[in-house]
Amino acid sequence: MPPSPDEQAFLDGYDPAFFERPSVAVDVVLLAPTEGSLHTLVIQRQEHPFRLKWALPGGFIRMNEDLEAAAARVLREKAGLKGIFLEQLGTFGAPKRDPRTRILSVAYMALVDQERFSACKAGSVVARLVVPWDGEEGGPVEVLDEQGKPMPLAFDHAEILGLAVKRLRGKLDYTPVGFQLLPKAFTLYDLQKVHETVLARKLNKDSFRRRMLATGLLEPTGEQQDDVGHRPAALYRYSA
Amino acid sequence: MPPSPDEQAFLDGYDPAFFERPSVAVDVVLLAPTEGSLHTLVIQRQEHPFRLKWALPGGFIRMNEDLEAAAARVLREKAGLKGIFLEQLGTFGAPKRDPRTRILSVAYMALVDQERFSACKAGSVVARLVVPWDGEEGGPVEVLDEQGKPMPLAFDHAEILGLAVKRLRGKLDYTPVGFQLLPKAFTLYDLQKVHETVLARKLNKDSFRRRMLATGLLEPTGEQQDDVGHRPAALYRYSA
DNA sequence: TTAATAGTGTCTCTGAGACACTATGTG
DNA sequence: CACATAGTGTCTCAGAGACACTATTAA
DSSP, X not given: OOOOHHHHXXXXXXXXXXXXXXXXXXXXXXXXXXXXXXXXXXXXXXXXXXTTSEEOOEEEOOTTOOHHXXXXXXXXXXXXXXXXXXXXXXXXXXXXXXXXXXXEEEEEEEEOOHHHHHHHTTTSSOEEEEEOOOSSSOOSOOOBOTTSOBOOBOTTHXXXXXXXXXXXXXXHTTSGGGGGGSOSEEOHHHHHHHHHHHHTSOOOHHHHHHHHHHTTOEEEEEEEOOSOSSOOOEEEEEOO | OOOOHHHHHHHHTTOGXXXXXXXXXXXXXXXXXXXXXXXXXXXXXXSSSSTTSEEOSEEEOOTTOOHHHHHHHHHHHHHXXXXXXXXXXXXXXXXXXXXXXXXXXXXXXXXXXXXXXXXXXXXXXXXXXXXXXXXXXXOSOOOBOTTSOXXXXXXXXXXXXXXXXXXXXXXXXXXXXXGGGSOSEEXXXXXXXXXXXXXXXOOXXXXXXXXXXXXXXXXXXXXXXXXXXXXXXXXXXEOO
């Protein structure tokens, strides 16, 4: 059958010179469990638009660079972090999301444990923030500084942050994603605290232990906690 | 604190003329439950690359067009469908996914009931295919024509189709997404058949009924089936 | 010994599967 | 009436919460 005019237009449309093209950036939501709540990194903008507002670390993609590679590069350049778990959240492309020109943003979620997160802020211009959240779904995120004062966000970055927390919560029970928020060796209670931090609610200790051990994803390292002032807990590692 | 060289580069980098830009397209996976399996639409390419291979309906985004609006336009132009449920699946951007030039594809999933799906093929160049799938996760999808012969797909469209089915399965139990695959009024058994089609496995009738009625999302229309040769089932509608 | 948390055994409650039974249409 | 599917009532089983109890370390 001959192609319809619509299809012909599509098939002829491969010459990119015929089309105006948008700019494409990646923005990274780095999440870490700290002091009982999720923290992230944002950068204060020094130029218009959204001057002095806070923005997610991001950057334009390069023409021969994979999207996830661009996110990893941003994380390396802005936070000094390498080898971090990354997952694509989605692409934000409202025509006026950036008032200057059409810029699409492919958003990524990056997960890191508290220790590496704390280390990466040293000598860097990044800021460290609290992301509170109530309810299983929640609305737009509020980002607070160390004094608990709300920090206004640039662009649609509040929406991106909200999506990141929602995605993380949704995957926590059904995938091993929670282990990305812990160091290599951890106790069952460490794991529970991470889950409680992400979900922002207390969990039942007994059934949490049973559920985690039943997954078969935990392997005892044979080691124990040390210097804890009480019975030391067994250490586990995430095994495939 | 003064911006670091990295941050300054980022902040200065907003002039898009400094950057080569990729082309951005949307591709739409239209899914409908038909004859006990999921079906989708693909279009046979008439030009290189991937000449005579099958491709998802797609098209380049326009500069003042929202991403989801572009997906809706593609669905209207290629399948004659309006007002269809759309959800973004993710963005595919491997540098060599299109051998001609850098083209990112923002993939969307579209859900439609069997009746509207069957109606939309008339007078159109689109093809109607079976998408089998075994196992809860599964690998790359195989697409079969009406004779059960595999249809080779262009670009990374097999991967996109796989993601669509996986996403639909994952959301079926936790969101009202299944109702998008049914007409306005349906029986509980219709709903069960849709779930069984999506998941590709049989479900327990009793607990499925209890579970669905317990959600509170079903409202009896007061009507019944007609001319069915047995006790007619009550009709329900999806209520918010 | 005491304090503090780790870890176990067991009861109960809830939701899913299984299955028997009743209800209501067509022919 | 027979037959087919709609829909209900109830038993059982598996997993989560609750809670009591034992274990092991530091001070």
